Amino acid sequence: MARIDLIDVVKQFKGETVIPKLNLTIREGSFTVLVGPSGCGKTTTLRMIAGLERQTSGDILIDGACVNDVEPGKRDVAMVFQNYALYPNMTVRENIEFGLKNRGVPRRDRERLVRDICEIVDLTPYLDKKPQSLSGGQRQRVALARAMVKHPKVFILDEPLSNLDAKLRVHMRTELIELHRRLGATFVYVTHDQTEAMSMGDRIVVMHRGEIMQAAAPMELYDDPDNLFTARFIGTPPMNVLPMNLLPNLGTEGGGRAEYVGFRPEHARLLPGSADPPSDGLAIAGSIITRESLGAEHVYQLRTTAGTCFVKQFLRPYAGGDFATAVVPHDRLYFFDGEGRRLRNLRAASRPEPAAAGVR
Amino acid sequence: MPMVPKRLKPYAMIAPALAVFSLFYLYPIGYMIHLSFHEWNFISPEKTYVGLGNYREMLADDVFLQVLRNSALYTVMTVLLATGTALPLALWLNRKSGFHAFVQGAIFSPHIISLVSVSLLWSWLMDPEYGLLNGLLHWFGIGPLKWLNDPGTALLSLVIVAVWKNLGYNTIVFIAGLQSIPPELLEAAALDRSKPWTTFRRIILPMLSPTLFFLVIINLIGSFQVFETIAIMTQGGPVHSTNTLVYYIYEYGFRYFKIGHASAAGVILLVIVGTLTLGYFRLLSRRVHYYG
Secondary structure, three states: OOOEEEEEEEEEEOOEEEEEEEEEEEOOOOEEEEEOOOOOOHHHHHHHHHOOOOOOEEEEEEOOEEOOOOOHHHOOEEEEOOOOOOOOOOOHHHHHHHHHHHOOOOHHHHHHHHHHHHHHOOOHHHOOOOHHHOOHHHHHHHHHHHHHOOOOOEEEEEOOOOOOOHHHHHHHHHHHHHHHHHHOOEEEEEEOOHHHHHHHOOEEEEEEOOEEEEEEOHHHHHHOOOEHHHHHHOOOOOOEEEEHHHOOOEEEEOOOOOOEEEEOHHHOEEEEOOOOOOOOEEEEEEEEEEEEEOOOEEEEEEEEOOEEEEEEEEOOOOOOOOEEEEEEEHHHOEEEOOOOEEOOOOEEEEOOOHHHOOOO | OOOOOOOOHHHHHHHHHHHHHHHHHHHHHHHHHHHOOEEOOOOOOOOEEOOOHHHHHHHOOHHHHHHHHHHHHHHHHHHHHHHHHHHHHHHHHOOOOHHHHHHHHHHHHHHHOOHHHHHHHHHHHOOOOOOHHHHHHHHOOOOOOOHHHOOOOHHHHHHHHHHHHHHHHHHHHHHHHHHOOOHHHHHHHHHOOOOHHHHHHHHHHHHHHHHHHHHHHHHHHHHHOOOHHHHHHHOOOOOOOOOOHHHHHHHHHHOOOOHHHHHHHHHHHHHHHHHHHHHHHHHHHOOOOOOO
16 A cells, blocks of 8 residues: 655656646555546656656655655556556466566465465466467456566556457456455556546546646546536536526626536436426527437437537436427536636526516 | 359469469479489580489588588578677667667668678778788787688688678667567566566567567578678688588589589578478477567
8 A cells, every 4th residue: 555646747758748747646545547538648647656757857756755766666566558568478377477586586475476366366277378368358367467466555557448348348347446445555547438437436637738637536526526627528428518608598696707607418407398497497498409318318419509418317218399498407507717617606596588677 | 253163263363473483483493403313514405314423422522511511600600690799789779869870870781782892892801911800900919810811710701791791681670670579568577677687588589589580590591592702702712611502503503514413402402491491480480479
């Protein structure tokens, strides 16, 4: 178990700044997921922690000790690579043993360690096979075993599931969560897949252009995003974001001027166009352009004058016609300023439509 | 091709290539074997059948036995030195900098020079009286060597020329091989606390084995067929100390016009190179690793 601190870390490649200034603490024993679109610097961050890449400036601490000048092998870090990086000329046993041999672990201990690990990951029948003759899932296990056998303080995983097929990926997710619980080590996991991040991490770091957009627990990210980027990155379909100036009947109370309003597709309800919308919510009328049914949930794409938005209904599909109104309760609205920052002090307020003013 | 039965289709497809191959490779080889059982002087319409006479005569010939020894020695030394020096050189040159690129270009340049020029250049460098090499050795107080003029050093001198000529090519191929090693393998090794020598022996060398295999075969066959440098620099001398198989064949065929004898030597060359290649393939097919 170890805690990792990145302090004012800057990384430049050939004069181009990839990470302008990163400050991050990864709690000991946590399953921290770095997530973001490709090129956001998540893999670079991971590689700097492992020592495969050196930061241009700043400090990296593992368990409070600065490891800037410590070579990768001495950081007590094990890594699982995206394509597993198994040594093709060695058998499964030799692959797992290699790190132990280099550490001078005696033969008898090595044999015991390899045997124990292989039982955990179900590799015992394949010990004397070469990686080429294994399936993707088995190779993945070898890579895990090779990392685990060293009993590292930190596990680093770089998109380890992206080469597996969908079914196996979901299966391996649960196995990794289980593994993390059993080992109690600090896991740092990189992925570009937000579903993977949400389902595995106990803490998620959303990155964009080398900067941390938000670092929080999964549900916190989902319920309380700091900015537009996080709001739109987490969740499928993503949060609907509409410009305020196209929604004349939505007003705000409190400090700050909102430029954008967002709501989760699952917080909206579809009503037939003819029905009277309730007054305590934002009502947006439009026409349904796609209907997607996934069994338990149904996703509709609605084209409105303020833009296109998604609406997700559970269990019962919407039965009305193509002309519909999406209704979102006021307390489910998120407001953002022009820079994309969340305005937490704003509350929604209905504003009577100008034409109807004075009538009611 | 709707008329051709499915089973024959592949044969029909490779027929053109096979025809060319037969005409220019199989037929000459067959004809050479045929000639090796005859006595012929290239001009006379008569070819006299002598059975194994040419082979018997050749194997009784001390010069031929020396030729075989020379060829073997030359090949072993050239292959060992040309691949053995190219590998450390490639390890050193496998990085991106202007200087390294320059050195790469410099050591590759002999490969594109014609062998005739190379031979003339080295004849001059190795000249016992006016040569640059002896001048250089003199500086270090080492007495003049006779290089190509001494039966004891002539073959080694030719090996030096061959190594100089092949080194650049071998190095470039090794560098290409090194660059095809997935970098994450080396990173995984670094995380596994592998020392540089262990990484080289357990990861780099096995990953490089297809490249090494290719280079050894190419150098082996090339060395066994050495001809130009010998023809220009030594004519097989002094006292047959640099006479090798192909030069021997050339002398018998085009100097003494003993085509049968030359063909018999050609068959021997074919058998040797063929066996070596086959044996090497067998031996290494189990020890060569391909990634994937």
